Amino acid sequence: MRNNSGDINWGIIGCGNVTEVKSGPAFSKVPGSRLYAVMRRDREKLIDYARRHSVPKYYESAEALIHDPEVDAVYIATPPGSHRQYALQVASANKHCCIEKPMALNASECREILDAFAGKSAQLFVAYYRRSLPRFNQVKAWLDAGKIGAVRHVSWGYSRPPSERALSGEYDWHTDPQISGGGHFVDLACHGLDLFIYLLGDISAAKGIATNQQGLYPAEDAVAACWIFDSGITGSGHWNFGAGASCDDVIITGSAGSIHFSVFGSGPFVLETAAGVERADISNPENIQYFHIENMIQHLRGNLRHPSLGQDGQKASWVMDQILSGYYPPTTAI
Template structure:
């Protein structure tokens, strides 16, 4: 891997849309020795507006121009997954580290190609699975490692969400449910976070099975996925992801069961962690999130690039495994 030769990370952001308003890009200007120096959107008016509102010196409507800007020495790709492979190729070929939004790509093959491209170019590849750095999710990991629930046996994950309006759930208005752009539907958008986090907790998945369907007929992607899986560490798991339930059935819960207790927590709708131990009262841990949810992950990237002792826990290699798992669960639908 080539040594990062600068003492400052100067980010160029491709796709300065909604995720960059608060979740990610603003953090780049709050972290020591890090700043956003250029942004890009195809719409000139929107690119200019973002740059002016966020105090970014330069804006572009062409990705190549941003990537080849000599002041930019790291590239954040915040576009939909369909463009991740090609933009990663261009940034890596320019010799610039890559930070890409999740899911990493539309499919596992594209993920592997991105890894290969960056390895051959000698640049690091990071992916925005920021739950690996948030305090509530780190608490769950520490509880497991401390033996709070004994030996982990099994986990279950449930995400049930009511159907959105037909207008929003149109591929022309919402890339997240257009498989040609996103690789799948809301399962790829949300389930990828959960599967990556389980990889963080228990290591790589070993065997994955599932069944997917489209029950509502509203859009072309799957809207329900049921899965079962096992980890190389021996832990087993099941999951259900349904995005067409009634409002009373909405649910977001992960349960990790050990031989001496269990841990319950949400992935998206809340930040508390509940520890249930045999013979003891429940313990509930509450957490505050950073103003910019990707702050800690981006901080780890900056510290790794600058040799300040940090190490980003979310790489192309780890993120690709989430794509592989999603493909295994939806292959009956996509084939």
């Protein structure tokens, strides 16, 4: 600990939109945590962010933030293309690190990051915050209690219309594979795939087909996949970013019932069994990463194991690599 208050002082690299409400304010709301420094190359936006969020220090250099002796932990909130670079620097400084999802451009880069933190006292987390949300832990509780019997299959269908940005031809790093690792599939599907691994165990094999149906950008815009968990549970999914309407439907099918929910929506979770239908309507916190950050602080205090450590976060990247292997050149396997 480097400060007298006993709080963990966090520094954010990349204080963009994702940190405005989802995460940034929660770093100072969680007991034992404080947002102490932020970094952004655009000085005007950097100073404005620091002022609005009452952040004591701000830097235009990531290296300066990382090596600030009063910064205990670093949250990397930049696009995935720079995650590896910054994570290796944080590891070299032996400071705790939380990386935005997906963990890196591919599983090979994830492995490099894991190796860099191996044997160090610094802890590595990945911002798969759904693992810490009460909403999804209700699903886990139903599964752990055997409410639907033996789980047989999980399916996820996700679609949405193309964005105005895509239709206008405006550049979007989310669909630049060199920056994002793929398209909207990589940005969004990683949340659900990681959640399924959390709920149902590790995935041992995955296959997929990806294509570009609209020609609006170089990344894939339509994906279909299937996979199998170590336990023998099967899974399937399809994602389309050029549909006429939006949908986000997950069904976990068991030998004695099913669970229905949405990965990104806020509607109730529905449990259907022979005994009837049960609904759980659990709201998210104002700052959706609050419980994720709270769990990081508790992990650092030795009170629990955080549900999304580095070795957990790399698993979804490996699955996506397998699904997209026919669309992008393969990367080194884990």
